[in-house]
Every structure is written in structure tokens, then in C-alpha cells.
Amino acid sequence: MTISLSHTGAAAQIYYRGGSSAPLSRLISRVLGPGMRFLDVGAHVGEYSLLAARLIGPEGRVDAVEPQEALTPLIEENARRNRLGNILVHPVALGARDAQGQLRADQKSGGAWLTGGMGGESVTPVEVLSLDSFLRKTGSQPIDLAKIDAAGNEAAVIRGGERTLRGSGLPRLVYKLYSPRVVSERVGLPVDAFELLLDYGYRQWVVLDELTEVTSQSAVHRVLPVDWYSVPVFATKESQGPDYRSSTQ
Numbered sequence: 415m416t417i418s419l420s421h422t423g424a425a426a427q428i429y430y431r432g433g434s435s436a437p438l439s440r441l442i443s444r445v446l447g448p449g450m451r452f453l454d455v456g457a458h459v460g461e462y463s464l465l466a467a468r469l470i471g472p473e474g475r476v477d478a479v480e481p482q483e484a485l486t487p488l489i490e491e492n493a494r495r496n497r498l499g500n501i502l503v504h505p506v507a508l509g510a511r512d513a514q515g516q517l518r519a520d521q522k523s524g525g526a527w528l529t530g531g532m533g534g535e536s537v538t539p540v541e542v543l544s545l546d547s548f549l550r551k552t553g554s555q556p557i558d559l560a561k562i563d564a565a566g567n568e569a570a571v572i573r574g575g576e577r578t579l580r581g582s583g584l585p586r587l588v589y590k591l592y593s594p595r596v597v598s599e600r601v602g603l604p605v606d607a608f609e610l611l612l613d614y615g616y617r618q619w620v621v622l623d624e625l626t627e628v629t630s631q632s633a634v635h636r637v638l639p640v641d642w643y644s645v646p647v648f649a650t651k652e653s654q655g656p657d658y659r660s661s662t663q
Contacts, residue, residue, distance in 0.1 A: 415464055415496045418488055422524025428461055437621050438561075438646045439465060441588060444656040445559050449473040455508050455545075455571060456480065456563035456590075458524065460489035460501070466559075467498040475500055477552055481507035481517050481540045482526050506541045508548060508562075510570040515542040518600075527565035527600050545575030549583065562589040566600040569607040572614075579614045585651045588621065591634065592644045608634060608647065616649035625655050 419425035427434045442465055446452060452466035457478035467476045478489050478501055486505045493501040507515060509528055517540040519526040529537060549557070564571050568589050578584050589607060597603060608631055611618060619625040620637055625648065628634050638645060648655060 415468065417459065417461065417464065417492050418495065419459055420485060420488060420524055423522055424524040425459055428459075434461060435621075435646060437623060438462070438588065441621055441625075441646070441648060441656065442466060442559065442561070443469060445586060446470055446474075450558035451475045451555050452477070453557045453560035453584075454478045455560060456565065457485075457489055457503075458482075458563075459485060460492045462561050463489060463501050464492055464496060464498065467493070467501050468496070470500065472500055475502065475555065477502050477504060479504045479506060479508060479548070481505060482519060483538070485524075502552075504548070504552070506543050506548070508545055508564065508571045508574060509542040509567070510573040511542070511544050512547050513542045515540050525565040527567045528570065529601075543574075545571055545579075546577045547574075549575075549578055557584045558586065560584055560587040562587060564590075566592045566597045567603070568592070569597075569603055569610060570601070572607050572610045576614075579611070579616075582651070586649070587616075588646050588648045590644050591647045593642055596643065611649045615651055617651075617655070619648045619655050621646040621648050627655070 419429055433439050442462060446466055446469040448471045450470045451474060454463045457463050457480040460478055463476045463478040480486050480489060486503050489503050507517060507528055516529040516537050517526050518529045518537050562568055562571050619627050626637050
């Protein structure tokens with residue numbers, strides 16, 4: 415596949431390394447198959463939306479959620495470049511509740527988050543939907559896997575999906591867990607995405623070169639370097655993780 419990129423730090427990882435995260439791409443490839451539905455929250459230029467769309471085929475569906483106005487045309491262009499007609503782009507942000515919000519962007523990294531803290535170089539208004547509202551509006555087909563990267567505001571997205579996440583509407587998701595320092599600077603919230611998902615009945619694995627199951631917040635810190643910035647975490651209500659090398663902490 416080919417991909418058009420923005421001039422940002424996040425896009426540079428794709429250009430120079432071939433992808434933002436090889437372990438995350440491998441995980442998505444292990445989970446998705448033909449006919450499935452993938453939800454990409456914080457799609458950016460559509461890197462994982464493209465991968466998912468190819469894996470699930472024309473009978474499947476990708477919902478790419480990206481609130482940055484400059485990036486949504488890139489996702490659509492990338493879908494056209496690769497003849498992928500199963501990607502639907504939604505120019506909204508997901509948060510704890512339906513509202514009008516303010517999106518703060520970092521032009522260097524290309525990341526953006528709903529305001530609540532400091533940092534970033536520009537602020538723009540944006541429509542915010544809860545995950546529960548978004549899924550009601552976009553159809554009844556179950557979500558087989560969601561990827562959630564809200565640049566530090568993942569806990570708000572998860573709070574907004576309580577009805578879905580406490581039930582069976584989203585059995586598997588992978589979310590970006592940012593360090594407490596990043597979350598505090600950007601959104602001013604405690605790092606509780608991990609704890610929320612534990613309360614909703616999910617088992618969780620840190621996604622590195624292998625999957626390491628973690629059962630507490632402190633266990634997450636034990637498997638990461640002191641200066642960690644962010645890490646993907648896979649969460650599922652199934653009895654075990656995907657077919658992937660794993661250990662437990």
C-alpha cells in the first residue's frame with residue numbers, strides 16, 4: 415500500500431521506520447479477519463485504518479475517527495490511493511460526553527487532544543461525542559476491535575463508552591497508555607484508563623515485542639523503562655489474548 419503523510423513527527427515515524435509501531439501492527443493483523451468491523455479512534459493519517467481495511471476486505475468496515483480538520487482529507491485520499499472503499503471517516507472527537515469541545519494541537523508531533531491542561535500550539539472548536547453515542551449513530555454492526563489513541567485523553571473516551579464496555583458491544587480493544595506526566599500536562603486527569611477497563615471486566619496486556627499480561631497499574635510500570643512515554647495496551651473480555659507470545663506480571 416501507499417500512504418500520503420502530513421509534515422509531523424508522528425508521520426515521520428511512518429516514513430522512516432515503515433510504521434509507528436510494529437508490535438501494534440502485528441497485534442491488529444493477528445486479531446482482524448475478513449468481514450470484521452474496526453474502529454480507529456485518533457486515526458491521524460489513517461495508518462491503522464488502511465491496514466485494517468486490507469485485512470477485513472470489502473465485506474468489512476473501518477470507522478476512522480479523526481477530529482483534526484487538516485487530516486481527514488488525508489485519510490480519504492489514502493483510502494482512494496489504495497482502492498479501499500470500506501473506510502468511513504468521521505471528523506469528530508470522542509470524549510466522556512456529547513458536547514462542543516476545544517481541541518489543542520501540537521503542530522510538531524501532529525498529536526491533538528481535548529483541552530484540560532497546557533501544551534500545544536493551537537486550539538480549535540470540535541464536536542465531541544461519547545463512544546456510546548457514536549456507536550448508536552453509526553449502526554448496529556458489532557465492533558470486533560477498536561484502537562484508541564486520544565493523545566492522553568483515553569480515560570475520557572473509555573468513560574464515554576461505559577454502556578458499551580460494560581456489556582458485550584466491544585470485546586477487544588487496544589489503547590495507547592501515556593505516562594502520568596504526559597496525561598497531567600495535556601488533560602489534567604489521573605491515569606485511570608487501565609483501572610476503568612479492569613472495572614469493566616477486561617484482561618489487559620502491554621503490547622511490546624511480546625504480550626505481557628498486567629493486573630495492576632504498578633505492574634505496568636514494572637515492565638516499562640523509567641522514561642517511558644506511551645505504550646499500547648490490549649484489553650479483551652475473552653479468556654486469553656491473541657495468538658501471540660505472552661507472559662504475566
